[in-house]
Amino acid sequence: MIEKYVWSDIKKQVREWAKACIRCQKCKVSRHTKSKLGDFEQPDERFSVVHIDLIGKLPPSEGMQYCLTCIDRFSCWMEAIPIPEITAEIVGRAFYEKWICRFGVPAKIVTDQGRQFEAELFRSIAAICGAKVAHTTSYHPQCNGKVERLHRTLKGAIKAHNNIRWTESLPTVLLGLRAAIRPDISYTIAQMVYGTSIKLPGEFFDPPTINMDPQNFVAKLQQHMAELKPLKSPSNRKQNIFVHKDLKSCSHVFLRIDRVKKALEPPYEGPYTVHKKYDKYFTILIKR
Numbered sequence: 228m229i230e231k232y233v234w235s236d237i238k239k240q241v242r243e244w245a246k247a248c249i250r251c252q253k254c255k256v257s258r259h260t261k262s263k264l265g266d267f268e269q270p271d272e273r274f275s276v277v278h279i280d281l282i283g284k285l286p287p288s289e290g291m292q293y294c295l296t297c298i299d300r301f302s303c304w305m306e307a308i309p310i311p312e313i314t315a316e317i318v319g320r321a322f323y324e325k326w327i328c329r330f331g332v333p334a335k336i337v338t339d340q341g342r343q344f345e346a347e348l349f350r351s352i353a354a355i356c357g358a359k360v361a362h363t364t365s366y367h368p369q370c371n372g373k374v375e376r377l378h379r380t381l382k383g384a385i386k387a388h389n390n391i392r393w394t395e396s397l398p399t400v401l402l403g404l405r406a407a408i409r410p411d412i413s414y415t416i417a418q419m420v421y422g423t424s425i426k427l428p429g430e431f432f433d434p435p436t437i438n439m440d441p442q443n444f445v446a447k448l449q450q451h452m453a454e455l456k457p458l459k460s461p462s463n464r465k466q467n468i469f470v471h472k473d474l475k476s477c478s479h480v481f482l483r484i485d486r487v488k489k490a491l492e493p494p495y496e497g498p499y500t501v502h503k504k505y506d507k508y509f510t511i512l513i514k515r
Contacts, residue, residue, distance in 0.1 A: 253481060253493040261469050274330040276300040278337045278374040279322065281313055288394040295321050298374050302419035305377055307401060309394050315346035323352060332356045339363050422448040480509060
């Protein structure tokens, strides 16, 4: 430009013009916004907050093609319940029989916005039992990250067993996960729930016998569980955080497209007007 044209403040005006190009801002993104990961509010007791989700469609195995996954926020105790279909009736019955009847009614159930969990039947089951249902944000599975991480672990472990009939491998996979030591507290998930380690198949040595009457055991277990609190994951502290300095004061923003994009489609759309600002997200006005 400056080789062929000249006027006052040419460099500044060209730079501002290029920065204001809407098409360029949507396509030429050098660094995406990445805020600090949030932490789940830690409950004070076991089985008071449970995260649930669905896996599938899986290869048919003993008539089952899906899994209802549940994980306790405090202890990380998990259940994976094979089910044939994902209707609201089947999902609700499986959750009641395999979770509520074993661990009691949770105070809060965290789910995504799947139609099975939005259905009136599932809501009625939760209401009758006295549990509150909380739904995550649409297209944002990180809000239910507890159970999403469980999905990756389960699928990887089932693949490692190299067994097409995954319903046969699933109980063994769950046993291994429950007996694994959690690095944040140096205890196993089974110890968090039962107060002692579970014996695994093939163990050669028996643990030392401890004589303890039931009343003292219950009292000591309650005291121990009251003092035990899971720590923040060390991986959450090692993040590459980037938030643009103008994000707090801007009036319009671009919205990232997280779905599978078409060829040559911009990674962002917009700009959209900012309606309200919060610490971790904005409410924007979208006119279709």
